[in-house]
Amino acid sequence: MHVEVDVPKCVASGQCVLLAPDVFDQREEDGMVVLLDDNPPAELHDAVRESATVCPAAAIRLEES
Amino acid sequence: MTATTTSRVVIVGASAAGLAAAETLRREGHTGPLTLIGDEPDAPYDRPPLSKETLSGAWSPDRLPLRTQADLDALDLDTRYGREAIGTSVAEGTVLLADGTEVPYDGLIVATGVRPRRLPGTPAHVLRTLDDALALKDRLGPGRTLAVVGAGFLGAEAASVAAGLGTHVTLLEPAPVPLAHAVGEDVGRMLAQAHFDHGVDLRTGTGVSEVVPGGVRLDDGSVVEADTVLVAVGSRPNTEWLTGSGLTLDDGLVCDEFSAAAPGVYGAGDVARWHNRLFRTSMRIEHRTNAAEQGMAAARNLLGAQRPFAPVPYFWSDQYDLKIRAYGYLRGHDEMRIAEGSLEERKFTAVYRTGDRLTGVLAAGMPPKTTRPWQQAIAASTPWRQATSLLEGAAA
Numbered sequence: 001m002h003v004e005v006d007v008p009k010c011v012a013s014g015q016c017v018l019l020a021p022d023v024f025d026q027r028e029e030d031g032m033v034v035l036l037d038d039n040p041p042a043e044l045h046d047a048v049r050e051s052a053t054v055c056p057a058a059a060i061r062l063e064e065s
Numbered sequence: 066m067t068a069t070t071t072s073r074v075v076i077v078g079a080s081a082a083g084l085a086a087a088e089t090l091r092r093e094g095h096t097g098p099l100t101l102i103g104d105e106p107d108a109p110y111d112r113p114p115l116s117k118e119t120l121s122g123a124w125s126p127d128r129l130p131l132r133t134q135a136d137l138d139a140l141d142l143d144t145r146y147g148r149e150a151i152g153t154s155v156a157e158g159t160v161l162l163a164d165g166t167e168v169p170y171d172g173l174i175v176a177t178g179v180r181p182r183r184l185p186g187t188p189a190h191v192l193r194t195l196d197d198a199l200a201l202k203d204r205l206g207p208g209r210t211l212a213v214v215g216a217g218f219l220g221a222e223a224a225s226v227a228a229g230l231g232t233h234v235t236l237l238e239p240a241p242v243p244l245a246h247a248v249g250e251d252v253g254r255m256l257a258q259a260h261f262d263h264g265v266d267l268r269t270g271t272g273v274s275e276v277v278p279g280g281v282r283l284d285d286g287s288v289v290e291a292d293t294v295l296v297a298v299g300s301r302p303n304t305e306w307l308t309g310s311g312l313t314l315d316d317g318l319v320c321d322e323f324s325a326a327a328p329g330v331y332g333a334g335d336v337a338r339w340h341n342r343l344f345r346t347s348m349r350i351e352h353r354t355n356a357a358e359q360g361m362a363a364a365r366n367l368l369g370a371q372r373p374f375a376p377v378p379y380f381w382s383d384q385y386d387l388k389i390r391a392y393g394y395l396r397g398h399d400e401m402r403i404a405e406g407s408l409e410e411r412k413f414t415a416v417y418r419t420g421d422r423l424t425g426v427l428a429a430g431m432p433p434k435t436t437r438p439w440q441q442a443i444a445a446s447t448p449w450r451q452a453t454s455l456l457e458g459a460a461a
Contacts, residue, residue: 009128011113011381012390012433013354014440031390031433053088053361056354056379058111058131 001045002063005035009059016051016060023048024060033059072097074367075160075168077150078176079103080112081353082334084131085360086174091140093368099142100168102160105194106147108137113353115198116222117383121229122202126195150177155311155327172329172367175307175318176360179300179335179351184214186275186282189294192219204293207231212281212291214273216243218382220297221256224265225384234265235289237281239272248391248427249401252415255408259385300351302336317349322373324363331363343375343446344394344424352380377444387411390433392440393425400449404439404456406431414439416453423452 003023012031016024023044025034040048052060074090076083079101087101103109110129118124137144145162152161153173160168181191190201201223205211209232213220216238224236240246242253243260260267272284280290302317312326313319317338320326324339332339334356338349350359355378362374382389398417404426406413412430416423416439426439442452 012388013379013381014433014437015354015379026433028432028434049092050361053085053092054354054357056113056357056381061133 001040001042001048001065003035003038003040003048004061004063005033006057006059006061007032009057011057011059013056015054015056019051019054020044020047024051070096072171073100073169074098074172074174075100075102075170076174076176077102077153077160078174078178078334078336079105079109079144079146080176080178080334081109081131081356082176082178082360082363083174084109085357086176086333086364087140087142089361089364090368093365093370095364095368097171099140100145100170101142102145102148102150102162102168104147104149107195108132108134108144108146110195111353112193113381115195116192116219117226119195119198120192120202120205120223120226126199129195149306151306153307153310153312155330158329172331174331174333174360174363174367175312175326175336176333176356176363177303177306177336179302181296181300182298184273184276184281184296184298187278187294189214189276189281189296191296192223193300201293201295205230205232209233209293210291211235211293211295212237212289213295213297214276214281215297215299216240216257216260216267216269217247217297217299218244218380220295221260221384222382223295223297224260224267225263228263228265229385235291236260236265236267237271237273237283237289238267238269241270243267243269246396248389248395249398249415249417251401251403251408252427255411256384256387259387259411263385300335302338302349304336319347322375323366323371324359324374325366329367331367333359333363337363339374341375341394342373343377343444344419346394348378348394348396350378352378354379377440387429389427389429390436391425391427392436393417393423393443394419395425395427398424402453402456404453405435418449421448421450423447423449 318332320339400418417425
């Protein structure tokens with residue numbers, strides 16, 4: 001799985017950080033998403049998919065391999 | 066509904082909630098037919114930017130689709146865009162479309178959203194769809210005048226964008242303080258000041274009775290002139306098509322704590338009124354995050370998960386240089402307290418009490434991580450006294 005984030009679209013809800021803290025973080029100053037791992041291990045895939053679906057800005061894009 | 070290979074699922078409403086439901090159904094193993102019906106001609110697109118980046122022109126409409134066509138194709142949906150559902154029979158398991166087609170289902174997800182309330186008189190602009198946003202955008206700019214009726218989140222965001230483009234904006238609000246019911250009077254007054262600071266003529270305590278050619282007529286009979294009028298006085302859930310279906314309607318489609326309206330029928334998004342166990346109350350939430358979360362929950366429970374839908378709601382609003390973020394259920398709160406920062410500087414974290422519990426947190430101009438402990442305390446139903454015991458000046 002390959003993960004991309006569209007930072008300008010991010011609205012700093014932090015939903016992804018709560019669901020997959022090993023893959024996503026937020027910038028300290030404005031809360032914008034920070035991608036920690038663009039190729040997460042299989043055991044995190046469900047949490048990453050859920051993050052992408054629930055992201056209120058549709059800022060997370062996945063490519064499933 | 067458990068036979069996931071043969072059972073037919075129909076989702077009515079092709080926006081954020083309907084899309085989240087479709088994705089979740091596929092991800093959780095539903096391989097049977099899946100139909101997505103929407104009355105707009107477009108594939109699912111994002112609405113929050115309509116009153117922000119779309120209206121300002123910062124983003125072109127091609128940034129709005131929620132998924133790429135390839136992502137949608139991978140879901141293997143029978144899409145019916147531009148088709149309006151006009152009825153359903155829960156007993157027979159069919160949705161009736163305006164063109165006379167009947168679509169049979171074993172499971173139904175209702176995600177038909179809301180539509181703007183309007184005012185009597187001359188037709189005016191509203192802001193719900195992409196077409197609405199583009200039509201309004203054409204009317205903004207230097208030398209133009211705009212009257213916005215309603216200083217809720219939508220009206221305030223539109224006023225903010227319009228003023229930023231050089232439009233002369235009059236913002237008319239019947240309540241004495243805008244958004245007081247949603248965020249409290251103190252925060253509402255701060256938001257009112259932001260309008261004044263940016264040259265918007267905010268008039269509170271001012272009701273509008275009708276739209277007239279060239280403006281709006283106020284309750285006192287006087288007329289506020291404007292080239293363009295935007296009516297932003299709230300929404301009505303799209304439930305008329307469910308009349309006579311056997312489903313319960315009461316300011317929305319009434320659902321239980323699992324988001325179920327009847328066996329095999331679930332509601333999601335703006336249209337659904339459900340019992341949120343976490344806040345021990347019935348609620349209907351018109352916010353973007355809830356649409357996706359409830360779409361996911363409805364899909365899972367339709368497939369048999371039997372998990373209560375009990376989220377901490379989240380919303381954000383961009384007004385001028387203010388970015389407001391709020392978690393929880395602030396409506397009807399009993400007390401607001403500033404936990405950090407100051408309202409005067411417009412950098413603060415506010416916490417909200419309802420009964421004896423912490424029920425909300427709202428922040429502006431603060432690092433998002435400052436809200437996370439509060440968010441977790443809300444999710445854990447923390448008593449107010451315990452949650453606020455570490456604040457300066459807290460009662461012993």
